[in-house]
Amino acid sequence: MHPAFSVIFLTTLIGAGQGLFLALFTGQLYSTIHLVEEQPGSFYAVGSALSLLLLIAGLGASFFHLGRPERAWRAAAMWRTSWLSREVIVLPAMMGIVFFYGLFHWAGWTEPFIVFGDGALPVDTTFVLGLLGVIVALALFVSTGMIYASVKFLEEWHSPYTVVNFMFLGTASGFMLAAAYSAWLGNNLVGFFGTWAVIATLLGLGTRTASLFRNASLKHQSTLQTAIGIRHRSIEQKSQGFSASSFNTREFFHHQSPATLKLVRNAFLVLVFPVPIALILLAYLLESPTLPIAAFALQYLGLLAERWYFFAEAEHPQNLYYQQIS
Amino acid sequence: MTQLALVIDLNVCVGCHACVTSCKQWNTSGWAGPMVDENAYGADPTGTFFNRVQTYEIGSFPSTETVHFPKSCLHCEDPPCVPVCPTGASYKREDNGVVLVDYDKCIGCKYCSWACPYGVRELDEQQKVMKKCTLCIDRITDQTLPEAERQPACVLACPTNARLYGDVHDPDSEVSIAIRERGGYALMPEWGTKPANHYLPRQKNHMHISEEDLQRSDNPLTKEDITVYSGEETLDDVSW
Numbered sequence: 001m002h003p004a005f006s007v008i009f010l011t012t013l014i015g016a017g018q019g020l021f022l023a024l025f026t027g028q029l030y031s032t033i034h035l036v037e038e039q040p041g042s043f044y045a046v047g048s049a050l051s052l053l054l055l056i057a058g059l060g061a062s063f064f065h066l067g068r069p070e071r072a073w074r075a076a077a078m079w080r081t082s083w084l085s086r087e088v089i090v091l092p093a094m095m096g097i098v099f100f101y102g103l104f105h106w107a108g109w110t111e112p113f114i115v116f117g118d119g120a121l122p123v124d125t126t127f128v129l130g131l132l133g134v135i136v137a138l139a140l141f142v143s144t145g146m147i148y149a150s151v152k153f154l155e156e157w158h159s160p161y162t163v164v165n166f167m168f169l170g171t172a173s174g175f176m177l178a179a180a181y182s183a184w185l186g187n188n189l190v191g192f193f194g195t196w197a198v199i200a201t202l203l204g205l206g207t208r209t210a211s212l213f214r215n216a217s218l219k220h221q222s223t224l225q226t227a228i229g230i231r232h233r234s235i236e237q238k239s240q241g242f243s244a245s246s247f248n249t250r251e252f253f254h255h256q257s258p259a260t261l262k263l264v265r266n267a268f269l270v271l272v273f274p275v276p277i278a279l280i281l282l283a284y285l286l287e288s289p290t291l292p293i294a295a296f297a298l299q300y301l302g303l304l305a306e307r308w309y310f311f312a313e314a315e316h317p318q319n320l321y322y323q324q325i326s
Numbered sequence: 327m328t329q330l331a332l333v334i335d336l337n338v339c340v341g342c343h344a345c346v347t348s349c350k351q352w353n354t355s356g357w358a359g360p361m362v363d364e365n366a367y368g369a370d371p372t373g374t375f376f377n378r379v380q381t382y383e384i385g386s387f388p389s390t391e392t393v394h395f396p397k398s399c400l401h402c403e404d405p406p407c408v409p410v411c412p413t414g415a416s417y418k419r420e421d422n423g424v425v426l427v428d429y430d431k432c433i434g435c436k437y438c439s440w441a442c443p444y445g446v447r448e449l450d451e452q453q454k455v456m457k458k459c460t461l462c463i464d465r466i467t468d469q470t471l472p473e474a475e476r477q478p479a480c481v482l483a484c485p486t487n488a489r490l491y492g493d494v495h496d497p498d499s500e501v502s503i504a505i506r507e508r509g510g511y512a513l514m515p516e517w518g519t520k521p522a523n524h525y526l527p528r529q530k531n532h533m534h535i536s537e538e539d540l541q542r543s544d545n546p547l548t549k550e551d552i553t554v555y556s557g558e559e560t561l562d563d564v565s566w
């Protein structure tokens with residue numbers, strides 16, 4: 001497939017936005033039960049604003065993918081059958097929750113209305129919003145992943161790995177950003193967020209390499225024989241029916257050399273996994289306020305490469321029909 | 327239920343592209359148009375087509391065969407392109423099974439083109455909406471046209487009658503009989519899309535001619551005496 005930058009930015013930006021929200025709420029959960037130091041409301045408010053910004057930027061990027069962005073609202077219609085439609089509904093829901101989560105923290109509307117177990121677990125509005133947000137964030141990861149994983153003849157994508165990769169990698173970059181944010185503020189949650197970021201990154205490493213191995217040995221079901229229905233071992237296309245290019249040759253081919261693909265793959269394997277982990281460890285040892293920011297930035301850069309490769313790697317069966325100009 | 331479709335006879339398609347041009351002419355000026363071309367006289371011309379004719383070489387030299395292969399939307403009975411459309415712009419008509427795009431609803435997200443394994447949907451570069459074969463829905467449903475003309479433009483244009491058109495659910499239609507009796511097959515059956523369009527495979531008629539067929543045993547030549555006589559007594563010499 002042709003890697004479109006609109007979709008690469010969409011999936012990586014909202015992934016980081018969802019991950020950051022998950023990180024903020026994890027922080028709140030831990031501080032409610034007094035496992036980490038309590039943070040002021042502004043910490044969550046600014047964090048939520050950052051998350052919202054990422055979600056909005058992702059949504060903005062997605063508009064560049066549409067031929068008719070002015071009609072985008074129509075895309076919510078077919079949620080019963082289309083994962084794309086589901087994403088279009090869940091993404092604004094996520095934004096709304098993040099907005100109100102931040103607003104309530106900022107305004108200090110955090111009086112608990114119910115307290116469980118002798119003051120051990122006070123529940124306030126932000127807590128409820130946070131829980132809801134976790135569910136919606138997971139639903140968004142699933143919707144985004146399923147857009148790709150549900151197309152059964154895009155065999156590189158048609159696997160549960162697609163969904164879990166989106167989930168783990170988005171979560172990793174969100175926690176990484178939370179660590180960077182904490183380091184920048186100078187609070188002592190860097191280690192907490194950093195540890196979770198490393199865990200998510202390692203999980204992502206596991207599932208992403210597993211999907212790379214799966215795809216390396218993938219045998220496509222469609223062949224030129226099934227495509228034109230002629231049983232012969234040697235079939236060669238002599239003409240695809242036109243002399244230059246068409247939508248079919250632009251949308252479904254990456255037009256890059258195998259060497260470039262390999263380069264991008266190796267680049268993301270280095271940038272997404274070992275580099276940020278090493279930087280976070282180093283930041284922890286040196287108590288550096290800037291290294292976590294570098295860790296996040298480099299991992300995000302790596303994720304752009306990862307998503308580019310994700311698209312380029314997928315071989316659409318229609319490509320069988322477009323092999324030879326004439 | 328009716329399922330209109332094309333059946334392409336690979337025996338007789340000569341790869342003349344008459345269907346391609348007649349399709350473009352009819353549809354660019356009709357309901358489904360325009361089908362814009364970009365850079366038409368430049369180095370990299372590109373444009374929207376609903377139908378393409380491709381050419382394949384089967385086998386290796388010298389025992390090769392050329393197959394011309396017209397390809398357009400197959401109007402699948404279980405079209406994967408329809409449920410993925412987020413706007414409902416892509417739909418399959420209940421009454422005749424034709425798969426269509428509502429250009430007023432399409433947002434040009436291209437997801438349906440990803441979800442078609444056959445590569446027959448094309449995004450129009452100027453209108454920025456998804457386009458594909460309509461089976462000339464504006465011809466075949468037009469009651470003002472004489473019955474014989476209520477057929478897709480490509481079918482009417484084909485000089486070798488390689489394109490048959492009709493209802494593949496009606497067991498007695500020309501297309502159903504052709505599929506049944508001449509081994510009509512579907513493309514990429516592995517994806518369960520159940521294409522309505524079918525292809526008729528090349529069929530070769532081998533005739534066996536034996537020596538006897540050329541030299542009939544009752545050939546009058548063999549009855550005639552063509553012996554060369556050299557003075558011996560013949561029937562003519564017998565005096566009656």
Ligand code: SF4
Nearest residue numbers: 399400402405407442
């Ligand atoms: S051929 Fe492609 S576009 Fe046509 S109905 Fe089948 S899946 Fe859809």
Ligand code: SF4
Nearest residue numbers: 411432433435436438
């Ligand atoms: S490009 Fe148009 S028809 Fe295709 S899925 Fe998107 S909205 Fe539907």
